[in-house]
Amino acid sequence: MLHLRKLFLSASHVHTPSLSPLFPLYRLLAATAPASPEPFAVEEYLVTNCGLSRPKARKASKKLAHLKSSSRIDAVLAFLAALGISPSGTAAIVAADPQLLCADVELNLAKRVDELTGLGLKRSQIARLIPLARATFRSSSLGPNLAFWLPVFGSFEKLLGAIKANGGILGADLEKVAKPNLAILQQCGISVKEFSDTYLTRVLTRLPEYVQNAVLYIDKLGVPRDSPMFRYALMAFAFQSQEKIDRKMGNLEMLGWSQDDVLTAVRKMPSILTMSEERMQTTVNFLTRDVGLEIRYIAQRPVLVMYSYQRRLLPRHSLLNILNSKDLLYPELDFYSIVALTEKKFLDKYVHPYEKSIPGLAATYASYCAEKVPNEVST
Structure with missing residues (x-):
């Protein structure tokens, strides 16, 4: 079996306009794979043929226990090699998404590649996308989602950076989640193409009602929409309930902060409300009791708490x-x-x-x- 994989590895270095010429080889591999007289040792195979460490192989094998032979896995490994993915890259992909090894190459994986090349992606770009896409790469929604996001971000590189920060955008419901959130950001004067912090991409897959409520709350705080702090506030508030935010602000008041002090600190550094209440209390008590700082001094410099x-x-x-x-x-x-x-x-x-x-x-x-x-x- 190893000599067949070497054949595919060498074939991946031959310049071809598409992967299609390789697909008959996958059928050949599946048809000629000899039946194993012994139970298929998945864990051992993942260590020997996929390059996984023993602990990762043991964990991955639990999702592949139903496999009776290596034929399907061999076909997937050859497919990845033909795309130009290195052995170490393959190991990382398998560790992150073991069930990829169960996918049908012709009916699933090859179709995904055809869809992406149809969008103008190169094989080298697809090879970089697969480790980030994980299970989404096997989904029929991948092509339509990428077709939507590529013009939104303006380039494959920017989109790849966004996926690294939030792989969920590849599986997001475009009509119910992605498009409404983009509309909210546009109303706030925020362009996705200008995202300086890819962490903000997490907002794109949040339920729109949470994003809208966060915007209303930030407006109530008086943070200008054209201020850089508005974006930080959006990241801080879109992932917490109103009740949790109010509790953290109340916690500061219990530590001796006036409402004006709390508002001053939050406007200057909204991310202060992303801290756990325990950490916030420990730090504030240290600054006031041990260091001897005035609360107003801290509120004017909230990064001290961070x-x-x-x-x-x-x-x-x-x-x-x-x-x-x-x-x-x-x-x-x-x-x-x-x-x-x-x-x-x-x-x-x-x-x-x-x-x-x-x-x-x-x-x-x-x-x-x-x-x-x-x-x-x-x-």
Whole structure:
């Protein structure tokens, strides 16, 4: 069987206008495959012939347990090879969608390829699409959906980026979901072709009623539609219920924030409401109680709440406490300006210059960042 797959692999390197000349070979493969006298060991086959790791093969084999021989799998592997997909790419595809190996090459997979080439896609582009499309590649809706999305995004590359962020757009109901959401975005002055953050593509497959409610809520908050924050707000609010959003805003009020403080923070950084309530409470309590910041100061700089408490805020605050204890810092230093620094700039400004004065400082800071109990710093 392996020598037949090599034949297909070599055939894939021959320039042909389409895959059609290869299809009779799949029939030949299915017809000439000898019946195995022993039960078909799917897991072993996936390891040996598909390049899957043992754990992935074991997981995938559960969806292929009904197969009695390798004939259909061989045909699919040859089909993928003929498209120019590498062995490692094939392994990734099979691991993500094991049931692809059960598909009929001529009645399913070949038809999908014909549909996509009819849309103007090249074989190399189809090969890049299959790992992202997963099960959708076997669906008859793939061609119509791609025909719709290609002009919407303006190019195959932009569409591919959108699919990487949200593979669901390939299976979205065009009439009930995709088109209504595009209309809502258009009303807000947002063009899909100008998406700077492919994460926003997730909005396209959300139920339109959630997207519309999010827009109404953002308008109520007073975030201008032509503001970059409007898009961030849309991503934050379209995936949460009104009840959940209200609860998170109420949680901030319970932590001592006024309604004006909450609105100020949300308008400046809507994604603050994507945080879990536990993380939000932990960070706010740390900033107010341990660091001693005023709530109004935090509300004007809501990114402070978004920074990681464990990996950024606490390690830097602890390091500053060490420097302050040695009278090496000016007391009026602004906490936000310090934690906003990149890690390299922070090390260059607040760690490396003091390593000779305070032996073990760098190691101590590293232990803070690694969430380990630090060793005592030499005095």
